[in-house]
Amino acid sequence: MNSRLVRFAAAPLALLLSAAAVPADEAAADRVRGHVQFLASDELEGRATGSRGYAVAAQYVAAQFASLGLRPGGTGGGWYLQVPFRRATHVSPPQVRLRVRGRTTALAHGIDVSLQPSLLEKNRSIDAALVFVGHGLNEQALGLDDYAGLDVRGKIVVAFSGSPTGLPTEVRAHLDASKPEAAARRGALGLIEIPVEPTGAPRRFGSLGRPRLDWIDTAGKTGATSLLGARLAMTAKTAEQLFEGARTPLASLRAQAKSRRPVRGFAIPARLTINAQSSWHDFSSPEVIGLLPGSDPELAGEYVVLMGHLDHLGVKEDAKPGEDAIYNGALDNAAGIATMLEAAREFVQSGKRPRRSILFIANTGEEQGLLGADYFASHPTVPIKQIVAAVDLDMPLLTYDFTDVVAFGADHSTVARTVAQAARGMGIAVSPDPMPEQSIFVRSDHYQFVRRGVPAILLFTGYANGGKARWDHFFASVYHTPKDDLGQPINWKSGARYAKLNYEIARALADADARPRWYRGDYFGDRFAPGEPRAER
Ligand SMILES: [Zn+2]
Structure with a gap:
């Protein structure tokens, strides 16, 4: 009998049975942690676009989609849309x-x-x-x-x-x-x-x-x-x-x-x-796509996209001997994928299918210029005009207990109202962009949907409750370095809340009678969705 089994046998029965009594948010936090631990492990070698590590990560996401009962949303009845790269x-x-x-x-x-x-x-x-x-x-x-x-x-x-x-x-x-x-x-x-x-x-x-x-x-x-x-x-x-x-x-x-x-x-x-x-x-790397069909015969042909990028920066080529060379990307963006999977689970577990269909997409090539999302938006697996909104889960900073969020892109369209309502329902404040110099709105995958006229948002955890210091630290010394790994003090309950909030937003967008509209006079709406109906601010 090996030592692990001895310890297991010694565990009191009450502890083994207590799983049934774990509060919902703790169970969700555990699931988010499990996904991040796998995706950000050294074995996945930083998930560089086109690498073996990325391919394993894509298989993992497809397997999770399958286990949730989603339908394959890729090409040829599969989970993938292969992106041809050069x-x-x-x-x-x-x-x-x-x-x-x-x-x-x-x-x-x-x-x-x-x-x-x-x-x-x-x-x-x-x-x-x-x-x-x-x-x-x-x-x-x-x-x-x-x-x-x-x-x-x-x-x-x-x-x-x-x-x-x-x-x-x-x-x-x-x-x-x-x-x-x-x-x-x-x-x-x-x-x-x-x-x-x-x-x-x-x-x-x-x-x-x-x-x-x-x-x-x-x-x-x-x-x-x-x-x-x-x-x-x-x-x-x-x-x-x-x-x-x-x-x-x-x-x-x-x-x-x-x-x-x-x-x-x-x-x-x-x-x-x-x-x-x-x-x-030349090589290819997949977008991984899962579909949850809508329940309303009138609206099921419309889609809400929930997505995050699965790729990261791979392995540091010029690392010195003994130096940590793996860009694990725990928060950028294993955390976004993990919370997207948890949001997908919320949809399935609710027992109530959304009225519109939901497309869950794990994007490739984001770190190289939002390339997978751009390819998807140019070669969509459903008509792009039928995509009513896109919600991007990218780099939630989960190292503190966030009490506010910043919704990049929300104030251009009526998605703002959905975000405000969902956040209010969870006691979370919505704050204005505290880092306009970072131009976050055009720096993640949702921007490729905006460019095709689709109202889209990205939520960041906000500056309140110690968030500012965490963001300053993250951008100064962790972002896009091998330090973005599991050694960070990650608050997994924050992950569960981030997942829940994105779920609530996607749910409301999918169940609303009317699809979101760009606000009248909005630059991005006028530029990319001319001729479409507008909403008044
Ligand atoms: Zn990044």
């Missing part, structure tokens, strides 16, 4: 040359300039004229058209990074992310971002030249990140060379940008040549 890597440092006033300068890759590897062309050879386009924004709804009167077809546009201050941070973050799309729409061949500041480099400079992952479907269509022939970033110093001989000196353009005066674009008397080779690695 990783592009520079074979050697790309050659980028700048020609100004008859003089050619070679720019050092990674020092002066940074070029994104291509997912569409293995060998790129570009020689193009340059056009300055202010901040590179083209948003009619906001009266912003930095391309007005400029012919950028077949040219490379040069734009200040960021966007004019004075706009709401969520709108700014969206505009910032949409610049390549705006340039491609106008027929530009490429986009160079330069900093407004006279020193340094744009925010993306360091990451832009690294291996790039995106989805690419059988028709050769890729995600929005790969639309352009060339995407570059330049240091402030290199940008100075670019504007030698330009009709307006860069210094005064910078001053205009800072003073919020419109910065008019113009053709720059310079050309850029690019010679670059990419190598590709």
Whole structure:
């Protein structure tokens, strides 16, 4: 008899039977802990998109869906929607040359300039004229058209990074992310971002030249990140060379940008040549999808999406011997998946099917740019117009007993009312965004649904009851490090409450007579769901 069995035999019978009497919230907390312990274990090796660890995690979620009695919601009657990915890597440092006033300068890759590897062309050879386009924004709804009167077809546009201050941070973050799309729409061949500041480099400079992952479907269509022939970033110093001989000196353009005066674009008397080779690695990684069919014959053809990302950052490649190298992602986002599974269980255990159908989705490729959710939204397994709302469970900070939540995205649509009501019912306050500088609204998977016109939200645990200190600590020293593991003091009852709140919100959205609507005049509604009925605030 081994020691474990001895201990088991010695346990009093009352302890063994007490499981039946465990309060509901404790039982839910235990289930959330069980899921997180498995998903964030070292054996899953950080669940990197496309890795073996991710594949095991996907199997786990599918098995949980099956055990709950959900129906497979993937393709071919299975649990998965396989996302075809391509990783592009520079074979050697790309050659980028700048020609100004008859003089050619070679720019050092990674020092002066940074070029994104291509997912569409293995060998790129570009020689193009340059056009300055202010901040590179083209948003009619906001009266912003930095391309007005400029012919950028077949040219490379040069734009200040960021966007004019004075706009709401969520709108700014969206505009910032949409610049390549705006340039491609106008027929530009490429986009160079330069900093407004006279020193340094744009925010993306360091990451832009690294291996790039995106989805690419059988028709050769890729995600929005790969639309352009060339995407570059330049240091402030290199940008100075670019504007030698330009009709307006860069210094005064910078001053205009800072003073919020419109910065008019113009053709720059310079050309850029690019010679670059990419190598590709193609693989697939699944979205895991479970379906709970609705009960109302009138509404069952509509869907509420409840989702979280299952992927994380994998294993640290440059770890020193003995260093913890595994990005376990316990809170980012094993906790979101665990609480989604618990919310799914609430639906099933309620014994009352929701009127609308629920799609539970574990997303892949989130950490690499919300890629799995983007692929799903472009290749949905149900008609996207029939998805009435999406609720995203990402990175709930469960290291304290939260008493308030922040609902990113809620105030754009009537989902706000549902969130307020559900939170009130649980004695939880709803607080305004305390970290607008983080632009959380565009930094998780729900944003890919917003871009297709679907009202969507993400709940964060709030700053009250010690939350601020926990968030500050988390962002400063835990977020996206191997320390986001089970060594953290996780409050599993907070996990159960986060699950319950998301369940209550999804339940109310699924059972309501009317589907959620964007508020009249809301920027995101007007931009992505034009022509649809609106709600008054
Ligand atoms: Zn993350």
